[in-house]
Amino acid sequence: MGEYVIKLPDVGEGVAEAELVEWNVAVGDVVREDAILASVMTDKAAVEIPSPVEGTVIWLGAEIGEQIAVGSPLVRLEVSGEGNVAAGSAPAAEKPVEKPAEPEAPAAEPAPPSKPPAAAPAPRATRPPASSGAPRREGDRPLASPAVRGRAREAGVDLRQVRGSGPAGRITHEDLDAFLEAGPAAAPGTGLRPDSSVTEVKVIGLRRRIAEKMALSKSRIAHITYVDEVDVTALEELRAQLNRQKQDGQPRLTILPFLMRAMVKAIAEQPAINAHFDDEAGVIHQYGGVHIGIAAQTPTGLVVPVVKHAEARDVWGCAAELNRLSDAAKAGAASRDELTGSTITITSLGAMGGLVTTPVINHPEVAIVGVNKIQVRPVWDGSQFVPRKMMNLSSSFDHRVVDGWDAAVFVQRIKTLLETPAMIFM
Amino acid sequence: MKDITCQVLVVGAGPGGYVAAIRAGQLGLDTVVVEARRPGGTCLNVGCIPSKALIHAADEYFKLREVAAGRRTPGIRVAAPEFDLAACRDWKDGIVNRLTNGVAGLLKKSRVKTVEGWARFRDGKTVAVDTALGTQVIRAEHVIIATGSEPVELPSLPFGGRVVSSTEALALDRPPERLAVVGAGYIGLELGIAFRKLGSAVTVVEATDRILPLYDSELTRPVGHRLRELGIELHLGAKARGLAGGPDGAEGALLVETADGGELRLPADKVLVTVGRRPLTGGWGREELALDMNGPFIAVDDRCRTSMRGVYAIGDVTGEPMLAHRAMAQGEMVAEVIAGEKRAWDKVAIPAVCFTDPEIVSVGLSPDQARAAGSEIKTALFPFQANGRAMTTEAEEGFVRIVARADNHLVLGLQAVGAGVSELSAAFGLALEMGCRLEDVAATIHAHPTLSEAIPEAAMRALGRALHI
Numbered sequence: 001m002g003e004y005v006i007k008l009p010d011v012g013e014g015v016a017e018a019e020l021v022e023w024n025v026a027v028g029d030v031v032r033e034d035a036i037l038a039s040v041m042t043d044k045a046a047v048e049i050p051s052p053v054e055g056t057v058i059w060l061g062a063e064i065g066e067q068i069a070v071g072s073p074l075v076r077l078e079v080s081g082e083g084n085v086a087a088g089s090a091p092a093a094e095k096p097v098e099k100p101a102e103p104e105a106p107a108a109e110p111a112p113p114s115k116p117p118a119a120a121p122a123p124r125a126t127r128p129p130a131s132s133g134a135p136r137r138e139g140d141r142p143l144a145s146p147a148v149r150g151r152a153r154e155a156g157v158d159l160r161q162v163r164g165s166g167p168a169g170r171i172t173h174e175d176l177d178a179f180l181e182a183g184p185a186a187a188p189g190t191g192l193r194p195d196s197s198v199t200e201v202k203v204i205g206l207r208r209r210i211a212e213k214m215a216l217s218k219s220r221i222a223h224i225t226y227v228d229e230v231d232v233t234a235l236e237e238l239r240a241q242l243n244r245q246k247q248d249g250q251p252r253l254t255i256l257p258f259l260m261r262a263m264v265k266a267i268a269e270q271p272a273i274n275a276h277f278d279d280e281a282g283v284i285h286q287y288g289g290v291h292i293g294i295a296a297q298t299p300t301g302l303v304v305p306v307v308k309h310a311e312a313r314d315v316w317g318c319a320a321e322l323n324r325l326s327d328a329a330k331a332g333a334a335s336r337d338e339l340t341g342s343t344i345t346i347t348s349l350g351a352m353g354g355l356v357t358t359p360v361i362n363h364p365e366v367a368i369v370g371v372n373k374i375q376v377r378p379v380w381d382g383s384q385f386v387p388r389k390m391m392n393l394s395s396s397f398d399h400r401v402v403d404g405w406d407a408a409v410f411v412q413r414i415k416t417l418l419e420t421p422a423m424i425f426m
Numbered sequence: 427m428k429d430i431t432c433q434v435l436v437v438g439a440g441p442g443g444y445v446a447a448i449r450a451g452q453l454g455l456d457t458v459v460v461e462a463r464r465p466g467g468t469c470l471n472v473g474c475i476p477s478k479a480l481i482h483a484a485d486e487y488f489k490l491r492e493v494a495a496g497r498r499t500p501g502i503r504v505a506a507p508e509f510d511l512a513a514c515r516d517w518k519d520g521i522v523n524r525l526t527n528g529v530a531g532l533l534k535k536s537r538v539k540t541v542e543g544w545a546r547f548r549d550g551k552t553v554a555v556d557t558a559l560g561t562q563v564i565r566a567e568h569v570i571i572a573t574g575s576e577p578v579e580l581p582s583l584p585f586g587g588r589v590v591s592s593t594e595a596l597a598l599d600r601p602p603e604r605l606a607v608v609g610a611g612y613i614g615l616e617l618g619i620a621f622r623k624l625g626s627a628v629t630v631v632e633a634t635d636r637i638l639p640l641y642d643s644e645l646t647r648p649v650g651h652r653l654r655e656l657g658i659e660l661h662l663g664a665k666a667r668g669l670a671g672g673p674d675g676a677e678g679a680l681l682v683e684t685a686d687g688g689e690l691r692l693p694a695d696k697v698l699v700t701v702g703r704r705p706l707t708g709g710w711g712r713e714e715l716a717l718d719m720n721g722p723f724i725a726v727d728d729r730c731r732t733s734m735r736g737v738y739a740i741g742d743v744t745g746e747p748m749l750a751h752r753a754m755a756q757g758e759m760v761a762e763v764i765a766g767e768k769r770a771w772d773k774v775a776i777p778a779v780c781f782t783d784p785e786i787v788s789v790g791l792s793p794d795q796a797r798a799a800g801s802e803i804k805t806a807l808f809p810f811q812a813n814g815r816a817m818t819t820e821a822e823e824g825f826v827r828i829v830a831r832a833d834n835h836l837v838l839g840l841q842a843v844g845a846g847v848s849e850l851s852a853a854f855g856l857a858l859e860m861g862c863r864l865e866d867v868a869a870t871i872h873a874h875p876t877l878s879e880a881i882p883e884a885a886m887r888a889l890g891r892a893l894h895i
Binding site for chain 2: 143144145146149153154156166167168169170
C-alpha cells in the first residue's frame with residue numbers, strides 16, 4: 001500500500017490559484033483512474049480535475065470556496081502499488097490514534113509534521129448523512145402521523161402549508177401548534193403566513209466572478225446609457241426571407257449576427273468604441289479586430305462567449321460561430337480562451353428583453369450594446385399610425401473616454417444600418 | 427308494508443357496509459342496513475375467513491403427515507393422520523356463524539336496523555327491498571352503496587357442474603382427487619395449495635407468464651419454489667379453453683392451450699376458476715342513478731362521495747385494491763363524513779397479504795414501483811435464514827425487504843415473504859403511516875426471538891450497518 005498525492009495542476013495560462021467549487025469525491029470513496037475528483041474555477045471557466053491513478057481517498061485538501069494555489073496538494077489517495085510519497089511523510093492524521101483512553105482523540109488529530117498547521121487542514125469528516133431532514137420535495141405529500149393529519153383537518157389546516165421540523169420534514173404536533181399559534185389571520189383561509197427564515201447562500205464560483213466583475217465595472221467606470229428605438233420591420237422581413245431560403249448547413253439567423261455586422265461597420269468609423277481603457281496605466285488600447293462578447297445565460301449563471309474577429313465573418317459566419325459558442329457555454333464546455341478577449345459586448349435577453357436596460361460595461365471595455373424586445377408599435381408615418389416592428393437598443397459607454405456625442409453617433413449609425421439592412425451587406 | 431324513513435341507508439353488510447352502519451349508529455344517526463344474506467359479506471361468509479380456516483386445517487394436517495413421514499420436527503412420532511373435510515367444514519361454518527352473529531349483535535348494539543332482502547334503487551334516495559314478507563321501501567337522507575364484488579366467470583368455463591368459484595370450493599365435503607385451478611392469483615394459489623396439502627392432485631393454469639402478478643418476482647420466488655416442492659403442476663402462459671366433452675365436462679378434463687401453442691388435456695374432477703373479481707355494479711338498480719363511473723367501478727372522491735349528492739360508495743365497488751380492510755376504513759370514514767366530521771382519505775398505504783405457503787405481505791411501494799414513482803431509493807432485504815426464530819420453527823425460507831428514499835431515508839415500502847409473515851403487516855403499516863425513516867425502524871427494539879427482528883435488520887442493512895448478516 002502506498003500513498004499518492006494529487007496536486008492542483010496548472011489549469012490555464014498564467015493562473016496561479018483557482019477556487020474549489022465542487023468535490024466529486026469524499027474521504028473513503030474509491031476512485032478509478034480518470035474519475036473526476038473536483039472542479040475548480042479559474043477566471044471564467046470551470047475545470048475538472050481527474051485522478052491520474054486508482055485508489056481510495058484518504059484526505060481532501062480544501063473546503064469548497066477556498067482558493068488553492070497551483071501545485072499544492074489537493075487529494076491524497078491510498079493506492080495499491082507504491083505511491084508517490086515516502087511512507088514517513090504521510091500526514092499523521094490517518095494513522096490510528098494510539099490513545100484509546102482518550103475519547104476525544106479522533107477529533108484532536110495532530111497536524112502533519114512537515115507542514116505548518118494552517119496549510120494542513122484536518123481530514124474532512126465523511127460525507128454528512130444526506131438524510132438529515134431533507135425537506136419535502138415539491139409536490140410531495142406532507143409527512144405526518146395519522147393523529148397530526150386528523151388534528152390538522154379538524155382545525156382546517158392544509159398541512160402543505162405547515163413546515164415540518166421532524167426528520168425527513170415530518171410535521172409534528174409541535175409544528176402544528178406553532179402554525180396554529182401564528183394567529184388566526186395567518187392560519188386558516190388565506191394560506192399566507194409570514195416567513196422570517198433567512199437562507200445563507202455562499203457566493204462561490206461563477207457567481208463570485210460575476211459579483212467581482214460587476215463591482216469592478218460599476219466602481220471604475222462612469223456609465224452613460226443611451227437608448228433609441230430602431231425600426232426593424234425591413235430587417236425582420238429580410239431575416240425571415242433568408243431563413244426560409246437557407247441551405248443545409250447554414251445556421252438559422254437571429255437578429256444578433258445582423259447587429260454584430262452593423263457594429264463592425266459602425267466601429268470602422270469610430271475605432272474609439274472598440275477599445276480597452278487601462279485606467280491604471282492611463283492608456284486606451286484601440287483594437288483592429290472586433291471581438292464581440294455575447295452575454296449568455298447558462299444554468300450556473302451568466303457567461304460571455306466571445307465571437308473573435310467579427311470583422312472577418314459575414315452574417316452567416318457570425319451566426320455559426322455564435323451558435324457554436326453558446327452551445328458550448330450552456331454545456332459548460334467552453335474553453336477559457338473562448339470566454340475571454342472581447343473588445344465590445346452585446347447583451348440580449350431575447351423575449352425577456354424588456355423596454356429599456358442599463359447594461360453594465362464589461363471592464364476594461366468602453367461600450368456595451370443592449371438589445372431590447374422587438375414589439376409591434378404604432379408609428380406615425382406622417383399621415384397615419386402604421387404598425388411597425390420596433391426594437392430599442394440600450395447602450396452604455398464609458399463616459400470617461402467616450403463623449404455623449406460620440407455615443408449617440410455610434411448608436412445612430414447602427415440604427416441606420418439596421419433600418420436599411422441592405423447597407424449591412426455593402 | 428310501511429315505508430321506512432331514515433338518515434343513513436347502507437346497501438350491503440359486508441366489511442365496508444357493516445362497519446359504516448355500526449359507526450353511523452354509534453354517531454347517533456338513524457341507520458338501516460340492507461343485506462340479502464348473512465351479514466359479513468364475501469369476507470366473512472365465503473372469502474377471507476372460511477378460506478383461512480381451510481388453509482389452517484390443511485396446514486395442520488399436512489404438518490402431521492410430514493411428521494408421520496419423518497420429514498419434519500425430529501423427535502415427534504405420530505401415526506399417519508386422517509382428514510375429514512366434512513367435519514372440518516362444520517368447524518369452519520361454526521366460526522363463520524360466530525362471526526356473522528357477532529356482526530349482527532354489533533349492529534343491534536349500535537341501534538342499526540337490519541333489513542334482510544335484495545335492494546333495488548328506485549332513485550338516489552329510495553330503495554325497494556324484496557324481503558320474505560314483501561316489498562319494503564326505504565327512504566334515506568344519505569345512502570352508502572357497499573355492494574361489493576363477485577368472482578369473474580370465464581366465458582369458456584361458466585360456473586356450474588365441475589366448474590366452481592372459490593365459494594363452492596370452500597363448501598366441498600371432500601377434497602377433489604384432481605383439482606385444476608385456472609388463475610394463479612392469490613385466491614387460486616391459496617386454495618390450490620390448501621387442497622394439495624389435503625391430498626388433491628393440483629394443477630394451476632395461468633395465462634400470464636408468472637404467478638401472483640400483483641407482486642414482484644423477488645417476493646413470489648419462494649412461493650414458486652414451494653409449489654414445486656409440494657408437487658403442484660404449474661402451466662404459465664397457458665389459456666383454459668373449456669371442458670373436454672362440452673359444457674358439462676363429460677370427459678372430466680380441462681382443455682388448455684399451452685404457451686407453445688400445443689393443447690393439453692388436464693384430467694380434473696373440479697375446475698376452480700379464480701381469474702379475479704369484478705365490482706357488483708348491476709342487479710340493484712344502478713341504472714336508475716346517474717352515477718359517474720371510473721371504468722367498471724363507481725367513481726368516488728376522497729370522502730367516498732359519488733357524483734350524486736348524498737350518495738356514497740365504499741369497498742370493492744369503488745376500485746382496487748379490493749380488500750376488506752380498505753372497505754372497513756372507508757366505511758368508518760364515510761359514516762363520520764355523513765355525521766359532519768371533517769374526514770378525508772389520506773392513508774399512506776393499504777397492506778396486502780397473500781396466505782400462500784409461504785405467506786407474502788406487501789405494504790407501500792416495491793423497489794420498482796418506488797423507482798417508477800421517481801424516487802432514488804435505498805433498499806435491502808434480510809433473509810430469515812439468519813433469523814433464530816425462523817430456524818426454530820422450521821421455516822427459514824423468505825425475507826423482509828425495506829424500500830426507502832435515498833435522500834431522506836423515508837420508508838416507502840416494506841415487504842416480506844415467509845411462514846407467518848402476514849402478522850408483520852402491523853409493523854409495516856404503522857411504519858409507513860407514521861412516516862418512519864430507516865433510522866426509526868432500525869432504532870426500534872424488536873423482541874427476540876421473533877421473525878420481526880428481520881425488520882430492523884433490513885433497515886440497518888439499507889443503512890449499510892446490518893448486524894446479523
